[in-house]
Amino acid sequence: MSITHTSTTEPALNLGAATNREILAFLSTVPPVDEVGASERVALFKSRSIKADAKMAALLLAVQMMDLTTLQGDDTPGKVRQMAAKGIRPDPSDPTVPPVAALCVYPSLVPTAVEAVANTSIKVASVATYFPSGQVPLDGKITEVENVVAAGADEVDMVINRGAFLRGDYRAMCEEIVAIKKACGPAHLKVILETGELGNLDNVRRASVLSIACGADFIKTSTGKISEAATLPVTLVMLETIREHFANTGQHIGMKPAGGIRSAKEAISYLVMINETLGPQWLSPDLFRFGVSSLLNDVLMQIRYLKTGHYQGADYFTKD
Amino acid sequence: MTVDQTDPTNEPWEYAPSTQSTDVVDIASRYGLWIHGEEVDPASGSYFATTNPATEDRIAEVASGDRVDIDRAVKSARSATKGWASLPAAERSKYLFRIARLVQERSRELAVLESLDGGKPIKESRDIDVNLVAAHFFYYAGWADKLEYAFAGLDPKPLGVAGQIIPWNFPLLMLAWKVAPALATGNTVVLKPAETTPLTALVFAQITAEAGLPPGVLNIVTGAGDTGAALAAHDGIDKIAFTGSTAVGKNIQKVAAANNTRVTLELGGKGAHIVFDDAAIDQAIEGVINGIFFNQGHVCCAGSRLLVQESIRDVFLDRLRTRISTLRVGDPLDKNTDVGAVNSKAQLARIEELVAAGKDEGNDWFQSDCALPSDGYFFAPTVFTDVAQSSRIAQEEIFGPVLSVMTFRTAAEAVEKANNTPYGLSAGIWTNKGSRILWMADRMRSGVVWANTFNKFDPASPFGGYQESGFGREGGRHGLLPYLESGVA
Numbered sequence: 001m002s003i004t005h006t007s008t009t010e011p012a013l014n015l016g017a018a019t020n021r022e023i024l025a026f027l028s029t030v031p032p033v034d035e036v037g038a039s040e041r042v043a044l045f046k047s048r049s050i051k052a053d054a055k056m057a058a059l060l061l062a063v064q065m066m067d068l069t070t071l072q073g074d075d076t077p078g079k080v081r082q083m084a085a086k087g088i089r090p091d092p093s094d095p096t097v098p099p100v101a102a103l104c105v106y107p108s109l110v111p112t113a114v115e116a117v118a119n120t121s122i123k124v125a126s127v128a129t130y131f132p133s134g135q136v137p138l139d140g141k142i143t144e145v146e147n148v149v150a151a152g153a154d155e156v157d158m159v160i161n162r163g164a165f166l167r168g169d170y171r172a173m174c175e176e177i178v179a180i181k182k183a184c185g186p187a188h189l190k191v192i193l194e195t196g197e198l199g200n201l202d203n204v205r206r207a208s209v210l211s212i213a214c215g216a217d218f219i220k221t222s223t224g225k226i227s228e229a230a231t232l233p234v235t236l237v238m239l240e241t242i243r244e245h246f247a248n249t250g251q252h253i254g255m256k257p258a259g260g261i262r263s264a265k266e267a268i269s270y271l272v273m274i275n276e277t278l279g280p281q282w283l284s285p286d287l288f289r290f291g292v293s294s295l296l297n298d299v300l301m302q303i304r305y306l307k308t309g310h311y312q313g314a315d316y317f318t319k320d
Numbered sequence: 321m322t323v324d325q326t327d328p329t330n331e332p333w334e335y336a337p338s339t340q341s342t343d344v345v346d347i348a349s350r351y352g353l354w355i356h357g358e359e360v361d362p363a364s365g366s367y368f369a370t371t372n373p374a375t376e377d378r379i380a381e382v383a384s385g386d387r388v389d390i391d392r393a394v395k396s397a398r399s400a401t402k403g404w405a406s407l408p409a410a411e412r413s414k415y416l417f418r419i420a421r422l423v424q425e426r427s428r429e430l431a432v433l434e435s436l437d438g439g440k441p442i443k444e445s446r447d448i449d450v451n452l453v454a455a456h457f458f459y460y461a462g463w464a465d466k467l468e469y470a471f472a473g474l475d476p477k478p479l480g481v482a483g484q485i486i487p488w489n490f491p492l493l494m495l496a497w498k499v500a501p502a503l504a505t506g507n508t509v510v511l512k513p514a515e516t517t518p519l520t521a522l523v524f525a526q527i528t529a530e531a532g533l534p535p536g537v538l539n540i541v542t543g544a545g546d547t548g549a550a551l552a553a554h555d556g557i558d559k560i561a562f563t564g565s566t567a568v569g570k571n572i573q574k575v576a577a578a579n580n581t582r583v584t585l586e587l588g589g590k591g592a593h594i595v596f597d598d599a600a601i602d603q604a605i606e607g608v609i610n611g612i613f614f615n616q617g618h619v620c621c622a623g624s625r626l627l628v629q630e631s632i633r634d635v636f637l638d639r640l641r642t643r644i645s646t647l648r649v650g651d652p653l654d655k656n657t658d659v660g661a662v663n664s665k666a667q668l669a670r671i672e673e674l675v676a677a678g679k680d681e682g683n684d685w686f687q688s689d690c691a692l693p694s695d696g697y698f699f700a701p702t703v704f705t706d707v708a709q710s711s712r713i714a715q716e717e718i719f720g721p722v723l724s725v726m727t728f729r730t731a732a733e734a735v736e737k738a739n740n741t742p743y744g745l746s747a748g749i750w751t752n753k754g755s756r757i758l759w760m761a762d763r764m765r766s767g768v769v770w771a772n773t774f775n776k777f778d779p780a781s782p783f784g785g786y787q788e789s790g791f792g793r794e795g796g797r798h799g800l801l802p803y804l805e806s807g808v809a
Contacts, residue, residue, distance in 0.1 A: 032752045034772055037603025047443060049338035049655035057333055240602050247638070271333070276646045280332040 015178070015213055020171040023210070027170065030209055033201040033237050042232040045273045052306075055268070059303050062267045062295075063090055063097060065285045067125055067256065069104040069293045071132075071224065077112040079320075080105055084116030086320035091300050094307075100296070101285040102155060106131075107148045114152035125155035125190070129180060132194070132223035134159040138176055145183040155188040156180070157291075159223060162197045165207060173207075174214050181215035190218035190256055190289075193238075196228030201237050208241035218254035220291065229259025230291075232269060239277045246278075255282070258291025264302040267295060335648075338655040340442045345429045347436075347519070350381040353389055353542060354525035356396040357535030363388035368544070370518055373439035374652050374661040374696040382518045385541035387550045390510070393539035394556040397481040397508040400536030405478045405506040409465035416461030416504060418531040423454040426527065430520055434492055435652040437519040439661030439697070440615050442653050452777055453496040456795075459779035460500035463800060467505065470797050476804040478506035479582065480558035485548045485572075486521075487564045488514035488663050489618035489719075495521050497783075497794045498561050499538065505803040507559070510539045512551050514564075516664045518542040555579050561802065562586070563620070566717075566743075566788045584792025584802045586620065586784060588717040589745030592738035593623040593774065594728070594760065597632045599750035603772070605639050608723070611748060611774040613647060613659050613701055617721040618667070620789070621746035623774055625714060627734050630727040637705060637725065644688045644701045651693065659721055662697040671699050671720035678704050678713035678724070709737060717743070731756065735763045744786030748774045767793075 015023070050058055068087045070079060080103070087100040102123035103113045113124045126148040129141040145156055158180050164172040181189050191211040195204050211219050219238055222229040235257045242253045255274070261267055267290060274282050282288055297317045305311050350367060352359040362383040369378045385393075404412070423430065430453070431445040440449070467476045482502045486494040491513060502509050513521040525540050541547060545568070552560050552572045562572050563586040576583040593611055595604050611623025628636050652660035662668040679685065683704045692698040699721055707714045707724040714724050728734040738747055747764045749757050749771050757771045767784045770776060777783070782798035784790060792802045 031601045032598070034600035034603040037600060037606055037772065041603070041606050047447070047655075048335065050335060051338045052336040054334060054336040061333070275333055283333055 015174055018171070020169060023170040023174065024168065027206050027209070030206055033205050035201050035233070038201060038233045038236055042236055042273070045232065045276065046269045048269075048272045050268050050272065056303070056306050058268045058271050059264060059299050059306070060096075060098060061271065061283060062264070062290065062299050064099070064101060065288055065290050066100040066296060067102045067104045067258070067289045067291045068100050068296065069224070069258070069291055071104070071106055071127060075106060075109055077109065080109045080112045081116045082320040084113060084122070086296070086318060087122055088117065088120050090296055091303070092318070094304070097300065097303060101289055104157065104291060107144060107151070110148050110151040110153050123154040124152060125157055126151075126153040127157045127223075129158040129176075131157070131159055131192075132225040134161055135163070138179060141176065142179055142183045145180055149183070149185055149187045153187055155190060156184050157190045157192055157220060159192045159194060160207060160211065162194055165198070165203070170210060174210055177211060177214035177216065188217040189215065190220045190254075191216035192220045192223055192258075194223055194226070195221050195234045196226045201233065204234055204237045205241055208238050212241065212245050212253050216253065218256050218289070220256040220258055222257075222259040222291075224259030224291065224293075230257035230261055232273060235270065236273060236277065239274065243278055252281075252287055254287040254289065256289040256291055261290055261292055262294050262298065264295070264299045267299065335656050337651070339651065340432060340435075340446075340653045340655060342432055342436065342653070345432045345436070347380055347433070351383060351518070351522045351542070353383045353385050353393070354522065354538070354540035355389070355393045356539065357529060357533070359525075362386065363392070368515070370437060370516065372436050372696075373516075373663055374693070376695055376697075379436060380519065382522070382542045385512075385543040385547045389541050390547065390550040390554055391556075393510045393541050394481060394483075394551075394554050396536040396539050397510050398556060400508045400534055401478070401480050403534060404508055404537050407506075409467065409506075412504065412506065413461045413464040415531055415533050416457050416464060416500065419527060419533070420454045420457035420461060422527045422530055423450065423457060423524075426523070427451070427454070430492060430523060432653070433523060434517075434520050435660070438488060438491055438517045439652050439663050441657040441660040443655055443657070444615060444660075449490060449493045452779070453492050456493075456496040456500045456779045460504035460799075463501075463797070464504040467800065467804070470800060471804070476505070476800075479803060479805055480507060481556060482507045482509050482803060483551045483554065483557040483560045483581075484509055484511045485551060485560070485562045485564065486511065486513055488517040489615060489620070491517035492520040492524065494563050495524060497799075498563075501794070501799045502561075502803050503537065505800055507803050508537045510541060510551060510557065512541055512543065512548045515542075515544040549575075552576065552581075553579070557581055559583070559803065561792070569790060582802070584784075584794075585790035586792070586794060587743075587788060587790040588719075589620045589622065589743045589785065589789050590625055590715070590717055590741045591621055591623045591743075591746035591748070591766065592625045592627050593748040594734045594738055594750065595626065595628045595632070595636065596731075596751040596753070596756065597629040598752045600752060600772070601632070601636065601639065604750040605636070605643055607748060607750060607772070607774045608640065609643055609647070612723045613644075613721050614775050616659055616662055616699070618663055618719055619775065621768060621775070621783075622719075623746065623748050624718060624723060625738075626723055626725045627728050627737055628725060629734075630729055633727050637703075640703060641686055644703065645690070647688055647690065647701050649688065649690045649692060649698060649700060659701060662699050662720060665697055667719065668697040668699060671718055671722065674713055674716060674718045674720075675702060675722055678707070678711065678722075681711050681713070683707050683711060683713065709740060715741065731760065735760065739763075739765045742788040745789035746770070
């Protein structure tokens, strides 16, 4: 396990042996982020005009990239089965609309989800590590992850220890990710930074660098449980971190913005941003996901509009 | 493209063309001169064609004004000075506010016309040029009745008739920079637009008529270099304001000296971006891209030299190389175009000549491998690396999408190299360290210093140069002074 510097040929830091002080010194070499500049860059992505065939391709791709999510206290097996049916066949009247990428549920509903999507391409993702706060001791988190993987989850969405990160105990944060990665076994690990609690884009970049170095397969913005969820500038900084990691190591890390993405138009802005930041290679459900609960119907509405030339009301799209 | 549901990555996602409709603009087949509030034929009866640089198609014929027309326009402007200057200042404000609002109302039309005639991407003419034009008129409308407070005790008075010659890179915006302060201060104007981009000025003339601007307050005489020379040499003007090349600027200064005409000049530049190793690199890359590829590099304050700290040279150039490959070069009217058409055949030849010189000198270079349209004047974004200070491409203004990269080791060396140019218009400093920004800005010999950003314009901020970049300031309170007779000016 090693951390490679994001931009230059600094010697790699061996995380396994690194003290907190060494990690801190390493983080001071991560280039800063200018928030104003990042916002200006994002405005250019938003101003791209995506029409006609390009729009249809984007909408269909967006469907394939969705992690349909339900993470509520009142979730039931019935609710999850409904969501699974929607994910398998998002628009019953239009068989050209592909299935979504995955269902994302709480640990207790993993068996239901696994059964509901059996024999389909859809993966099952489970949040774990005492999502959303993560405020329990590490052994509890490890047990939870082992349980969801044993229950058949293909993907695990963990939360980082923001308390440790913000108090400067990077070693504790990193140790948790390394331990969870190990507990995941064959399951893919998505590491949620909960960027709304990190305070600024410099911290977003630092947390991204550390998460990737500790073994994240995907980095993810948010739990969706606090008001500040995924934003384009936050996602841009994470994509840039992924790009530098790829330039240095050739390793592909995935990205998942989650929470707050509700319109097809916004989803297309994300796709433009990936296309122009990481390139077309990342325009794939293997490397990009949307964590969403209400985006799908707006995308379906746009697809039907492109095909028929007029909008249909909300009642013509199923609510799962 | 169609999405292959098993592997969506096997075909790149191409943005479909998203072309701005030209229905919003009604172009006449022929335009006369604008003198004394009406369109008139040129004395010579001769016209020249203005073309679309993206297609080489002729757009319209425009009157070729000569010495006789200039004389007529100056006389019209002179006849209007008394009435205009003696209006209550608040009334002058009202005209400027009205013009600003009309520019906003017709913003889409003006943006499309600017892109058609000049080749700049519609996203720039729409989001930047026309918005700034309206902002400039709003800003100077506000000053018109406050001149006594701006220059308290100095009894500011208008000069009389201002001759103004503007370039082709920001046709309507340069008109606004010149016309708004001149009118706000009570002067009348004879304006000569650039030969290749006269159309938005002529639509602007119609806007002033719609605003009820009294005849003679604004006159527009189109034509080529001779027309401008005739204006500059006319002994009936009290002031000449010129934006354009340094060579022409020097001639204007000679002629103006002979006639005792006041002069302000806004000329060329060879602006330096200075990127320190602690900069926010991804945002610095964006700033450098914006600094040199904005408006195809046809920007007098373009950051055409990049001074990058040697320790981050490799990583910075790698990212720059990746980034320029994502710039979309092509049809200026496509809303997704980042780099449009070079303004004219002559300018394209100039760019090609200097790029060839840069290659002959043995500089390393790389270029975006974007496909260029077969018709029209286009040039791919180009970067020369490890350029010597003595190289032509480090010294001469290219005025195109061509960046020359040099390295430095210390801040002192960066200052020395950045200032080592006959020009002095703009500089950009990229560092995360606030104290270093101030240290550097103190030492930059350039009219504008941007920190961690570039090409930001605001009507409240003065703009102008040192040395061969000219003198006099446009914008802000400073921008009023060149149009005022007062105790200090």
